[in-house]
Amino acid sequence: xxxxxxxxxxxxxxxxxxxxxxxxxxxxxxxxxxxxxxxxxxxxxxxxxxxxxxxxxxxxxxxxxxxxxxxxxxxxxxxxxxxxxxxxxxxx
Amino acid sequence: xxxxxxxxxxxxxxxxxxxxxxxxxxxxxxxxxxxxxxxxxxxxxxxxxxxxxxxxxxxxxxxxxxxxxxxxxxxxxxxxxxxxxxxxxxxxxxxxxxxxxxxxxxxxxxxxxxxxxxxxxxxxxxxxxxxxxxxxxxxxxxxxxxxxxxxxxxxxxxxxxxxxxxxxxxxxxxxxxxxxxxxxxxxxxxxxxxxxxxxxxxxxxxxxxxx
Ligand SMILES: [Zn+2]
Numbered sequence: 001x002x003x004x005x006x007x008x009x010x011x012x013x014x015x016x017x018x019x020x021x022x023x024x025x026x027x028x029x030x031x032x033x034x035x036x037x038x039x040x041x042x043x044x045x046x047x048x049x050x051x052x053x054x055x056x057x058x059x060x061x062x063x064x065x066x067x068x069x070x071x072x073x074x075x076x077x078x079x080x081x082x083x084x085x086x087x088x089x090x091x092x
Numbered sequence: 093x094x095x096x097x098x099x100x101x102x103x104x105x106x107x108x109x110x111x112x113x114x115x116x117x118x119x120x121x122x123x124x125x126x127x128x129x130x131x132x133x134x135x136x137x138x139x140x141x142x143x144x145x146x147x148x149x150x151x152x153x154x155x156x157x158x159x160x161x162x163x164x165x166x167x168x169x170x171x172x173x174x175x176x177x178x179x180x181x182x183x184x185x186x187x188x189x190x191x192x193x194x195x196x197x198x199x200x201x202x203x204x205x206x207x208x209x210x211x212x213x214x215x216x217x218x219x220x221x222x223x224x225x226x227x228x229x230x231x232x233x234x235x236x237x238x239x240x241x242x243x244x245x246x247x248x249x250x251x252x253x254x255x256x257x258x259x260x261x262x263x264x265x266x267x268x269x270x271x272x273x274x275x276x277x278x279x280x281x282x283x284x285x286x287x288x289x290x291x292x293x294x295x296x297x298x299x300x301x302x303x
Contacts, residue, residue: 007140049138053183053263053283056138063140065219070287072300077287 012046012057018069019043022076025088033084036064043067043086123187124294130186135248138282142218142268146252151236152271155207162271163201165252168236171196176235178258180265181294193256195237198229209274213281214255217268222281223290224257224264226274233259236269261292261299 012028019027028044039061046057046066054070059082066082080086123129146165153161163171176193212226228234237256238245245251250267257264263283284290289298297303 008137009140051134052136052138053288054138054286058139065139068282068286070283070300072287075287075300077301079286 008051009047009049009058012042012044012048014048014050015043015046015055015057015067015069018055018071018076022078027086027088029089031087032066034059034062034064034066035082035084036066037062038084121189124181125297126299127181127185127187127294130188133188133191133249134182134184134186136182136184136263137248137267138220139218141247142216143247144217144252144268144270149252150270151201151253153201153205153274154271155205155274156209156276157207159206161201161205168196168253169238171200174235176237176256176258178256180258180262183261183263183288183292183294183299187294192241193235193237194239195235195253195256197232198234198236199232201236202230205274207274209276211275211278213273213275213279214264214266214269215271215273216266217270220266220268220282222255222264222266223279223284224260225278225291228257228260229272233257259293261289261294263288264292 016026016028028042030043031040032043033040036059039059041060045060047060049056049058054068056065057067058064059066064082068079070077121129149165151163151168173194173196176195177190178193179187179189180191181187209226211223212229213221213223215221234255234257236253238251238253240249245254253269255266255269278290280290287300289300289303292298
């Protein structure tokens, strides 16, 4: 049996539209820290799985889930328990 | 439910039709509210597809009292199996009719398990979890399925084995299943803790929390 993973993720830029609707800023340039392994990197560097009941973003270093986003009819749920913090650049 | 009892003897699951052979194409087929008919079998995944070889595969039931029951692959496939033909309903709105599976009823696996639990948290290789009341796993309503459409279950569809609980939205039918934790109190799983409904009955359209 092959060890290759069948993998269909895209990069974190795919989160831009969904996150902009909620935060009104482009969060893909924010720097997040993974609560699983401590990896720090831009939201754009995450591995995003979209063929699912919600959007799942995983750490590129350890594959832990760092962000889950579920869209309901009139609500969204953002689960960030896999993220220690988000550092968001702002205009000075 | 006795070993090998015919599925038609259960009246809790009218969508099971063991004698069914052809594909239903009737335009007036009844689907749960908000669903459409899919002809293909969409692959949904929240992460990389785990590849679990059957020689290291194991299925474990842990009770609320800390008792552990496990089965190797060989032990699983030697248990009495059933053929199941059933409709499935995904919360992303596709339904597929007359899907054909083979697997072991949870009634068989739970038969000797001593428990006072009311809830189950199903766990998968790769870290996925989903929760449901224990009563939805018994009485001929749930299986550990390892064949689909006459062939081995592929990793894309959850092989080597997945849970099959077709009376609930299909996210409850955990792919790559590796075990069940029995619990005295409900504990939400991967999607249930991120906005999806705790129970997920497609006929009552329980998609999101509050539905
Ligand atoms: Zn990480």
